[in-house]
Amino acid sequence: MGNDAHGRPGQDIEIRAITEEEIPVWDRAIARGFLRPHIADGTEFRRLTFEPGRFLAAFDRADGDRCVATFRSFDAELTVPGNGTLPVDAVTAVTVNSTHRRRGLLSGMMRQDLAAARERGSLAAILIAAEYNIYGRFGYGPATRAHGLRIDLLRSGGLRADLPVPEGGRVDFLSLEELRKLGPELHDRWRLTQPGAITRSPAWWKLHTGEVTLPGYDWKEGFYAAHRDADGVVTGLIWYSVDDTWDGAFPNCTLTVNDFLALDRPTANALWRFAFSVDWVRHVAVGNLSPDDPLPLLLNDPRGAKPHEESCDFLWLRLLDLPAALAARSYAAPGRLVLQVTDPEGWTAGRWALETAADGTGRCTRTDDPADLTLDIGRVGSLYLGAESATRLLAAGLLTEHRPGAAATADLLLRTPTAGWNPDGF
Incomplete structure (x- = not known):
């Protein structure tokens, strides 16, 4: 049986929380749902984030009790205007296998999770929507935008010379070990200054610094640099990569900014000046920047900055209380x-x-x-x-x-x- 008269999963489908022993099966179902080959087992990383009751799945008894849909949520803090925070239910890993669409599986998992989140005291739920028209029916709305830029350093003329930078400050490269030590504390300070920012878990830092791997997440070591003020206190961080592209004998490389944290405007100016001065770089790409970030106005010619092709809605928010x-x-x-x-x-x-x-x-x-x-x-x-x-x-x-x-x-x-x-x- 597919659905009942109300569009809910039928008697052959069971929606429930998985056990820790079922993580490998759940991991394989995610790969199918996201249309990715299951190139290797991701159980090691999944175990780092596992919480009983927060990893949901749909199982089809008529298909050998196969896992055909996945859903995960975790607790996070969302910074709100005024620098307060909300306890939120962060929803991720939402998939339904192509063989089981239109059977109410997403609706069943979502409503089960949101009801549990309200009982736990979450005031809202958040997610990143892969498709625009799915989550409005559950009460979510697009609440932030990702507004990236591509900057041609020659056309822009680089940064203006009159930008203030911290007196006595310096930028130094970090090792991965230093990043793992300094990054979480800096981010916790920064996120409380930015409405829409969320907490980063220890598992986030392990994944994004290569301490643990997840098949399909193609982590490569980048370049990490911190800004320190005159007292040696870290006030900013940039993580970037550079492609190796040449036009004949002339360098034509793009520096891609993967993470950028600055506690104040002078620190941000200093980090951008550093990024724009890297040898061989002719373009700087930032995939996700605040829509009102003044970066284009820092350039001698703002027309040298063009919108990134991936600019779109990003964080979706569902208020529960x-x-x-x-x-x-x-x-x-x-x-x-x-x-x-x-x-x-x-x-x-x-x-x-x-x-x-x-x-x-x-x-x-x-x-x-x-x-x-x-x-x-x-x-x-x-x-x-x-x-x-x-x-x-x-x-x-x-x-x-x-x-x-x-x-x-x-x-x-x-x-x-x-x-x-x-x-x-x-």
Whole structure:
């Protein structure tokens, strides 16, 4: 049996948490689901991240109890406007084998996980969407953008000479051992300054520094450099690779930035100056940069920077507890806005009054007052980190304005000094 009358998995399909002994089977199902050859067993890395109850799978009893779908979640912290954090349920490793599409397997795993996340106290869930039209039906909305750049160093004329850099600062290469020691502490300091940033687990650092391997993740040792201030304190980090490309006897190499952390603007300037000065490099590529990063304006000719072809929506957000999530972030102005929210699961549905104070705090309570705006919970997620505007959603027909000017009011209250941005896939 495929589905029941409500589109849920039928009696031949069982959705459940896997045991640690079933990780190899789950790992092979992920390879099938992501259309990748299973070139080697990834159990070693999977065990590092294994948590009972958080690795889900669908098993088809009619096919020899084969694992035909996978799903994983883990706890993380999400930085919100005002530098507070939310406990979130981070969803990843979502696959359904091609033989079992349209049987409700994703819906069953997602709803099971989100319900468990609410019980654990997660205020929201996050994921990186491989396809745009899948996750809106579960209440997710695109909440940050990846905005990469390709910079032609000759056309741009390089960095302006008047950019401030830390007095007495220096840039030094790091060994992998030094990176493993210094990187996590620096990232924990940096992420609390950037709305949309999330925690990096110890397993993340092991994978991204080659301490453990995962077949299919083609890690290669790159170049790692840290900026230290005059007191020797690390204030920034750049990780990059350089291709070996020549135009006859002339170097035509591209430096690709894989990770870039800077605690302040002068440190960022110093690290960019370092990257732009590497011998043989004619182009600098940054795959994921904040949409409002000033890097193009640091160039002598900003026209030398072109958008990267992979620029698109990135982190998706699903709020699970609307009052707690809205109280956790800061606001740019005092005001009041009544939101009529729809929710496919009903958890945040209803009419809510968002009241914000001059000190930047806010509270969200249920109300019977007339609604100013009507929108679904996914659109609230799109507005939450400051990467999207209500007036743009209104123009696109993605929310309804009942009081003239209400969308502009929402943008005033939700305005953030920097756009929400997340550099990390997961």
